[in-house]
Amino acid sequence: MAASLDIAAKDLRQRVRDRSAILLAIVVPLALAAIFSLLFGPASTPRPFEYAVVDQDGGPIVAAFEDEVLDYLESEEIVSVEAMGEEEARQAVSDGDLDAAFVFPAGFSEAVQSERPVEVEVVGSADSPTGTDVARSIARSFVADLDAARVAVAAVAHQQAGTSEDELSAIAEQVATAPPPVALRDVSASAKVLDTKTYFAAGMAVFFLLFTVQFGVSSLLEERSDGTLARLLAAPVRRTSILVGKLLTSIVLGVVSLTVLVVGTTLLLGATWGDPLGVALLILAGVLAGTGITSLVASFARTPEQAGSWQAVVAVTLGLLGGAFFPIQQSGSFMATASLVTPHAWFLRGLGSLVGEGGVVDVLPAVAALLCFAVVTGAVAMTRIGRVVAL
Amino acid sequence: MTSLKIAWVNLRRTFRDRTNLFFLVLFPFLLIMVLGLAFGGQTAPRLAVVATGSGPLTEQLVEELEASSGLDAEAFDDREAAVTAVEQGRAEGAVVVPEDYDARLAGGGEVVLDYVSSADRTAQQTGTIVASVVDQQAARVTVARVLQERVGGDLDGMLALTDGTAEAVPDVAVAATITGETVFPEDLGRFDVGASGQLLLFIFVTSMTASTALIETRKLGVSRRMYATPTSVRAIVAGEALGRIAVAVLQGAIIMVGSALLFGVTWGSPAAAASLMLAFAVVAGGAGMLMGSLATSTEQAIAIGLLLALGMGALGGSMMPLEFFTPTLYAVAHVTPHAWAADGFADLIRRDGGLGDVVDELGVLVAYGLVLFAAASWGLRRSIARA
Numbered sequence: 013m014a015a016s017l018d019i020a021a022k023d024l025r026q027r028v029r030d031r032s033a034i035l036l037a038i039v040v041p042l043a044l045a046a047i048f049s050l051l052f053g054p055a056s057t058p059r060p061f062e063y064a065v066v067d068q069d070g071g072p073i074v075a076a077f078e079d080e081v082l083d084y085l086e087s088e089e090i091v092s093v094e095a096m097g098e099e100e101a102r103q104a105v106s107d108g109d110l111d112a113a114f115v116f117p118a119g120f121s122e123a124v125q126s127e128r129p130v131e132v133e134v135v136g137s138a139d140s141p142t143g144t145d146v147a148r149s150i151a152r153s154f155v156a157d158l159d160a161a162r163v164a165v166a167a168v169a170h171q172q173a174g175t176s177e178d179e180l181s182a183i184a185e186q187v188a189t190a191p192p193p194v195a196l197r198d199v200s201a202s203a204k205v206l207d208t209k210t211y212f213a214a215g216m217a218v219f220f221l222l223f224t225v226q227f228g229v230s231s232l233l234e235e236r237s238d239g240t241l242a243r244l245l246a247a248p249v250r251r252t253s254i255l256v257g258k259l260l261t262s263i264v265l266g267v268v269s270l271t272v273l274v275v276g277t278t279l280l281l282g283a284t285w286g287d288p289l290g291v292a293l294l295i296l297a298g299v300l301a302g303t304g305i306t307s308l309v310a311s312f313a314r315t316p317e318q319a320g321s322w323q324a325v326v327a328v329t330l331g332l333l334g335g336a337f338f339p340i341q342q343s344g345s346f347m348a349t350a351s352l353v354t355p356h357a358w359f360l361r362g363l364g365s366l367v368g369e370g371g372v373v374d375v376l377p378a379v380a381a382l383l384c385f386a387v388v389t390g391a392v393a394m395t396r397i398g399r400v401v402a403l
Numbered sequence: 404m405t406s407l408k409i410a411w412v413n414l415r416r417t418f419r420d421r422t423n424l425f426f427l428v429l430f431p432f433l434l435i436m437v438l439g440l441a442f443g444g445q446t447a448p449r450l451a452v453v454a455t456g457s458g459p460l461t462e463q464l465v466e467e468l469e470a471s472s473g474l475d476a477e478a479f480d481d482r483e484a485a486v487t488a489v490e491q492g493r494a495e496g497a498v499v500v501p502e503d504y505d506a507r508l509a510g511g512g513e514v515v516l517d518y519v520s521s522a523d524r525t526a527q528q529t530g531t532i533v534a535s536v537v538d539q540q541a542a543r544v545t546v547a548r549v550l551q552e553r554v555g556g557d558l559d560g561m562l563a564l565t566d567g568t569a570e571a572v573p574d575v576a577v578a579a580t581i582t583g584e585t586v587f588p589e590d591l592g593r594f595d596v597g598a599s600g601q602l603l604l605f606i607f608v609t610s611m612t613a614s615t616a617l618i619e620t621r622k623l624g625v626s627r628r629m630y631a632t633p634t635s636v637r638a639i640v641a642g643e644a645l646g647r648i649a650v651a652v653l654q655g656a657i658i659m660v661g662s663a664l665l666f667g668v669t670w671g672s673p674a675a676a677a678s679l680m681l682a683f684a685v686v687a688g689g690a691g692m693l694m695g696s697l698a699t700s701t702e703q704a705i706a707i708g709l710l711l712a713l714g715m716g717a718l719g720g721s722m723m724p725l726e727f728f729t730p731t732l733y734a735v736a737h738v739t740p741h742a743w744a745a746d747g748f749a750d751l752i753r754r755d756g757g758l759g760d761v762v763d764e765l766g767v768l769v770a771y772g773l774v775l776f777a778a779a780s781w782g783l784r785r786s787i788a789r790a
Binding site for chain 2: 030031032033035036039040043044047048051052054058059060061085088089090091102105106107108123124127128129130131132133134135136137138139141142144145146148149150151152153155156157158159160162163164166167168170171172183186187190191192193194195196197198199200201202203204205321322324325328329332333337338339340341342343345346347348364
């Protein structure tokens with residue numbers, strides 16, 4: 013054990029002295045997380061849709077639309093509304109400065125009350141399909157009530173000829189004031205999705221983790237090509253101790269770099285990683301999985317250069333599939349399921365389950381999955397790596 | 404002549420390494436494929452619909468939700484699965500129609516549908532579309548109930564009367580017109596929007612990482628030996644420069660041709676697209692050569708090169724289209740050559756532009772290239788002379 017610790021301590025000293033290791037393990041992921049969250053953060057925060065109302069009518073119905081419907085949506089910050097002239101509004105929508113405009117023609121209120129056909133026009137921007145759809149939906153909801161009264165009156169008048177005008181207006185009144193038989197109630201679900209800052213911090217941390225932990229077992233290959241491995245083997249040190257020492261190097265490097273990144277992104281970027289114990293478990297399990305995978309790759313390589321480049325290929329491919337750069341888990345496509353073959357996806361999913369009230373119990377599935385990666389890849393690596401230590 | 408030979412050696416060295424082949428050939432397509440499959444063509448907010456009951460009103464409601472433009476409705480078997488989808492961000496909201504929906508409405512009762520969402524703004528905006536579908540059905544049921552009271556009959560019969568009358572009565576309509584130009588025309592394929600960004604990203608990444616060859620050349624003493632031969636420094640520098648550009652151009656050509664063949668990506672006018680790619684490759688080659696001549700170790704060069712290439716790519720709109728940037732960031736983004744090249748490709752791919760439309764962008768890129776190569780030549784001369 014003492015020998016393992018000596019070997020690990022020597023390797024760690026070597027790594028700390030080599031500044032490019034710190035660059036790749038801490039500085040680059042931190043800088044990229046900062047750049048990505050600065051750039052993509054604002055765009056991923058949805059804004060209220062910007063609408064204009066063109067009221068050429070000046071009547072009570074348009075006023076009701078503005079006061080009852082739009083004011084409410086504006087107070088909920090779902091939309092923002094401005095009154096405008098028609099030309100100005102159309103131009104603004106066409107230029108993409110507004111998402112949509114409601115154009116009420118002159119005589120709209122009167123036409124609604126006198127049962128003449130009439131239209132409200134929703135002018136939508138080609139660049140804001142959802143903004144246009146929302147505007148159209150708002151108008152349709154409003155118009156549905158106006159139409160309902162017309163339809164009820166017409167149906168009764170047709171079925172029972174000779175119904176008095178008074179009775180017909182009573183029917184219109186009844187339709188207008190009836191409590192809606194179907195209503196929509198908002199129920200909030202706790203989002204288990206990382207916010208932009210935390211997502212990029214976590215994505216970059218787990219992506220570069222596979223580069224950080226590769227130093228351990230790969231350094232066996234390095235020692236072999238430098239000739240120091242032969243000397244180490246000649247010394248009264250058991251082979252397993254050498255191996256344990258190398259694995260220890262990887263684990264310490266991984267845990268330290270991830271911890272620094274968690275603290276750094278929390279302080280510098282305002283990332284919120286969640287329950288510390290849960291995060292700690294994920295870090296440990298993630299580091300073990302990363303160590304297992306990079307050891308496995310190294311066990312197939314003949315030279316340290318070969319190990320390095322193969323590990324880069326594996327790290328980049330797994331990072332891409334695992335959603336370290338793009339939130340593939342949220343895409344809902346089969347790629348989201350496919351990404352679960354990577355430890356990255358499990359690490360990020362585990363962090364997602366910590367959002368809100370999540371605690372240690374919630375991360376256990378992700379931790380278990382990561383440990384599976386560690387055990388399987390680690391076991392295969394250890395059976396293969398014997399041939400490196402034997403030489 | 405010597406310069407061409409040096410360039411050729413550079414190119415061969417890059418492509419002899421099989422790992423480089425992965426990063427140059429396989430990886431770009433893997434990325435384009437993953438992004439296209441995961442995110443391509445997805446624009447409308449996603450709504451999870453849970454309707455376990457049956458009956459005409461339930462069916463009509465679900466049909467209307469599915470037909471609603473602005474929603475991408477997906478049926479879920481139970482509430483729990485739908486809520487999980489919302490929690491994990493796979494759907495913006497979920498609407499739950501109770502099992503006895505039809506029965507309760509037929510019995511004259513009131514029904515409340517749950518709209519489950521994380522209550523952020525997108526979810527609320529999606530909610531207004533759902534509410535509109537619900538309101539329209541509510542209005543229809545209200546009319547049918549009033550008719551039941553006045554005319555008499557069951558709800559189904561009165562709904563039919565309501566629908567029949569609605570068709571005959573002049574209605575208050577909502578007319579929709581769309582104006583303006585789309586940034587992303589609808590006929591763009593699912594791989595089209597991202598492809599030009601990835602082209603620029605990879606040309607730059609490859610150029611930066613491949614330029615570590617310059618450091619090796621120095622370390623292995625190849626520069627020294629070349630310097631000792633009767634080859635002028637000018638020829639060596641020119642050769643290395645050509646080599647850097649050749650690597651970048653080759654990476655660009657692989658992605659453009661490959662993505663067109665594999666994913667049917669359209670690049671617009673071939674002459675203009677090729678010119679933009681060449682101009683950008685010159686910039687990337689210059690940046691790579693500058694870093695290769697300044698960096699002291701391969702590891703350092705790779706770390707800094709990745710940081711610069713990914714950082715500039717992100718800022719230059721290679722990961723998210725520039726149109727989504729805030730005005731300030733949009734202006735800042737144009738410090739990077741990526742943003743100028745991206746503007747040029749947008750002209751070609753989305754607006755069917757030609758060579759004449761990208762003259763400005765080409766000019767800026769060539770200027771970048773000249774400045775970078777001037778600096779890099781100076782750096783390389785210095786390092787060769789020192790070696």
